[in-house]
Amino acid sequence: MLLDWLNSTAVTAFGAPTSWAEVLGFATGALCVWLVVRQHIANWPLGIANAVMLSLVFLDAALYADAGLQVVYVVLNAYGWWHWARGGNGATLLPVRHTTRAEWIGQVAAGVLITAGLCWWLATHTDSTTELPDAATTALSLMATYGQSRKLLESWWLWITADLIYIPLYGYKGLWLTALLYVLFLGLCVAGLRSWRRAVVPA
Known part of the structure; x- marks a missing residue:
């Protein structure tokens, strides 16, 4: 079965077995963020493929909030794909802009509520040992993906913050290839911030 193959060991990275799902997650994730930096609309379908791969990885590592986040990513990537396409013919005509005060208030409020709710759920309904970082990165990633779908410049700062938590979290869980992917993401986020x-577009 395809699922069995995806969960099977592809290579050993840093002494830990690495599944085909994690390898494919690394490849699709790196290419996806590079395309976002370039404001290319193909990042969205590739992001859907990346979410599917990483959902398998995170379920296996008992990172349940991150696994659930990938389902939301599929929906958000579909929305971003539609919104960028609606913004013009191709990839770049939807303008990059700053986040408004109202958008910040809404996103921060949603982020706090998501973090608190996920922390409670993970602590009471799962065997998670990393409730707070798992919940916080999930909230930050949702905020950043929403901002990215609207081409909000500050979405890159949210990604940078999330990546700085993700890297040690995945290392702690033994997902070294994914941790390395997020080091790459961090560099691409800095490049994306500078490019965007x-x-x-001035207010």
């Missing part, structure tokens, strides 16, 4: 800052 040059493209931002």
Whole structure:
């Protein structure tokens, strides 16, 4: 079965077995973020494939909030794909802009509620040992993906914050290839911030 193959060991990275799902998650994730930096619309379908791969990885590692987040990512990637396409012909005509005060208030409020709710659920309904970082990164990632779908410049700062938590979290869970992927993501996020800052439309 395809699922059995995806969960089977592809390579050993840093002394830990690495599944085909994690390898494919690494490849699709790296390419996806590179395409976002370039404001290319193909990042969205590739992001859907990445979410499917990483959901298998996180379920196996008992990172349940991250696994559930991938389901939400599929929906958000479909929305982002539609929104960017609606913004013009191709990848780049939806303008990059700053996050408004109202958007910040809404996103921060949602982020706090999501973090608190997930912490409670993970602590009471799962065997998770990393409730707070798992919940916080889930909330930050949802906020960042929403901002990315609207081409909000500050979404890159949210991704950078999430990546700085994800890297040690995945290392702690023995997901070394995924941790390395998020080191790459961190570098690409810095590049994306600089690139989008040059493209931002003044208020």
